[in-house]
Amino acid sequence: MSDTDSVAGDSVAGDSPAGGTAVAEVPGGTALSARWRPTPAHTRAIVVSLLLLGIGAVMRRPDAVALGTPLAVVAVWAHVRRPTVSPVVHAWLRHSVLREGQTTAWTASVEPGPGVEDVGLAVTETEFTRYTPTSQAVTVGDVRGGPVRLDVFCQSMRWGLRRLGPATCAVGSAFGAHVWEPGPVHAPLVPTVPLPEAFSARSPAPDPDGLVGRSRSRHQGDGSELADVRAFRFGDRLRRIHWPVSVRTGELHVTTTYADEDSEILLLVDAMQDLGRSTGFEGEGSSLDNGVRAAAAVAEHYLRAGDRVGVQVLGAHQSPRLAPGLGTNQLRRILDVLARVRVADGGVVDEKRLRGQLQHPVSAGTLVVFLTPAVSVQVLAHAAQLARRGTSTIVVDTLPRTMATGDLTDEQLAGLVPERSASATARLAWRLRLLERSREVSRTRLSGVPIVPWVGPGTLDLVMRDIARQRRSPRVVTR
Template sequence: MSEPHLAPHRLVGRWRVTPAHVRSLGLGVLLVAAGVTLRRPDAVVLGAPLLLVALWASTRRPRTDPVVDAKVGHPLLREGQATTWQVAVAAHPDVEEAGVTLLATPYTTYSPASRSLSVAVEADGTTPATASIVCRSTRWGRRPLGPATVALTSPLGAFRWEPQPVSLPAISTVPLPDSFTARVAVPRPDGLVGQNRSHHPGDGGELDQIRPFRFGDRLRRVHWPVSVRTGELHVTATHADQDSEILLLVDAMHDIGQSEGIGGAGSSLDNAVRAAGAIAEHYLRAGDRVGLIVLGARDLPPVTAAAGPHHLRRLLDALARTTVADGTVSDEKRLRSQLRHHVAAGTLAVILTPAISPDVLAHAVGLSRRGISVVTVDTLPTHLATADIPLERLAEIASSATEHPRETRLAWRLRLLERSREMARARESGVPIVPWAGPGTLDLVLRDLGRRSRAPRVVSR
């Protein structure tokens, strides 16, 4: 994936007197004055060095502002990748040291772990001093790094140049797609040019039948063994190769479970987002068209179905901006409006949901009754799909689990019973529901849908 160029952010600040310089100057004057007035040589001996150092530092007061640039090394990351938060300080005669401290951000690890770093600045040189803190993003999403505090000190620490806390634009961490392959073709391809075998005759690579020659057939299609045996020209007919449209619907109404980032346990939304990225990457590489709708997401318009490697970048960016709904009335209204989207005939709709929202399962049933090929992928974490949940796992379901563990466990059992009943109704209506298992998750389902698509059926318009 190509990355846009990141322009450095120029910092603006001003020089200020440090408290240490004020203390040194005030204490030196006080001790020298007291020693002279009270005729105490020891006070003069103690205060004179402080006063001399303070006066010397005052004579070297910085007159010009330094040139300080801050930037992030990469504007786009995959889960588990790292970038650098950099501060570059040009050579300046009045700057001795530069330091930077980053505020901690969730799902981000730092090196050094203290998130603080200081470097020496050359008085006269051509190479700027650079302080770089390595930031590793462990979960998808839009993640700001910082804000950061930058400070430059003059020789002897008498003056400090400190701008306002620096907040650079948030970087996108796109989901790291799970490994996914599908050896079974899409049931009903209905595009122009692709790699999926269509049910319609046309130019393709898979044999349909050998039939008598008709006007308009190409001579290269002549099947000579049959023609010689029968004494009449016969040609080979093939199935047309077409592309398909894949519509991914990600349920963001609920996020069940606790996300531990890459390499750890994942929540239901983690599983859905990573599975959607894997499915999109697989079918885009096969030449199909992929669209995306995030159900319940705010300020995230649907991604129109398209093909090509650049479209994968658009899909992953949209998945990275996915946020879970708040459960308010406006979210329910937004979900109902999103469920009224148009689905073209021949589209394969893949719904990734933890099956907690009954509206999403009802939408899957409605699409199936309209003749759309629908596959529902269950993204609920496996350890939460059982009734007997350990006490340490109850906090992943409700925030009040630590105060009322028995009530929380009972409520979750009831919700699982309702979920099982709704999933059973969806299966009876012809909607297959499979748990996400990586490669081969959709093979058996697509094979069954392919057989069903070739059989006569009654649909509602």
């Protein structure tokens, strides 16, 4: 099992009906309580039967008596068979953390008492959730055989904090005359962590500056990659002796290696805008979708390589800066931070928050990766400033390809402006904004910052090789 698969807990065998493997079940549930009460149908049957029988007796109408007698018999029979003991019902949501595309379930466990004939469970529809059954409700018509269990499966289709439910359970008596219906059961917000896209990078980070790791340092030390063969010196270890060269020259020679160090990667996710329309992990993604999933993929790759990874969400409210760390626990923390990202409102407070976040210092040797749709001037200016200071900086363009052209469909345009403002003027305004974006991107490239679109595996390989060559050559930096 990979680190990402273990974020939501230990997996269980088997696939759920809605598709997607569920994670460890949360035991227990909420015990529900209510009282038996007559249903409106039972009340109507009593009233109508009494009315028809009264009309038949007073007005001597046998037809009214014929119509009212069956209703009276059913009402009396239902009243005699009414349940007197409350059933034992527990309801719960199985999982507290999900991944995109993963399935959980609202579950109700019912131990019916005498007089109970049917039970039902219904779940309120929420955005970016797929239900099985599609009606979001399930019923069992004959429960006289013993305890029953009902499940409504919910598949989370997009990262974020999902409110699944609430769920409502109801128990009915014979003829639907009495119902035992407690209030809706609410569950806490369920974090849905982003599903990392396929990503791999063969090139190591350009400037490792740690203690241990897999990245080759520019300095010689104990490592695995050969650096040079030189004459033996006092203090060299015997296991470093290179015997072929020593025999050929008649003097002892030893091998030297490059040190293996870890790198520090800082991921800056731009949440100031969310351009495009998101349809879930199986469909099209918005700019924020691309940024969050790309950040998860990059973090997973470098953490597996033994590097230190940190993350900062720019412009998001209540999203703390996560200091660089190592290991599986760091990946869990990063995915949890990404799952709670909310796009900024675009107000003055968000602009001040962005300026404060950009003022955080970046330690030497850190590789800074901006994941942004490249429409925020402040973000691009900060990337150029870091590059001038000598910090290795890369900008990953997360703007959807379909949004990079001026010919937008009405549906795409509705994701940028309110529907009442979607017109030819709005389309022209977006074309002008793309021209400004192109100018800012060109200006940022001229300052030495590479800007690449997100394409999955190999996105950063060529760029990091170029940065590594530049780091080995003399350069002028701004302090």
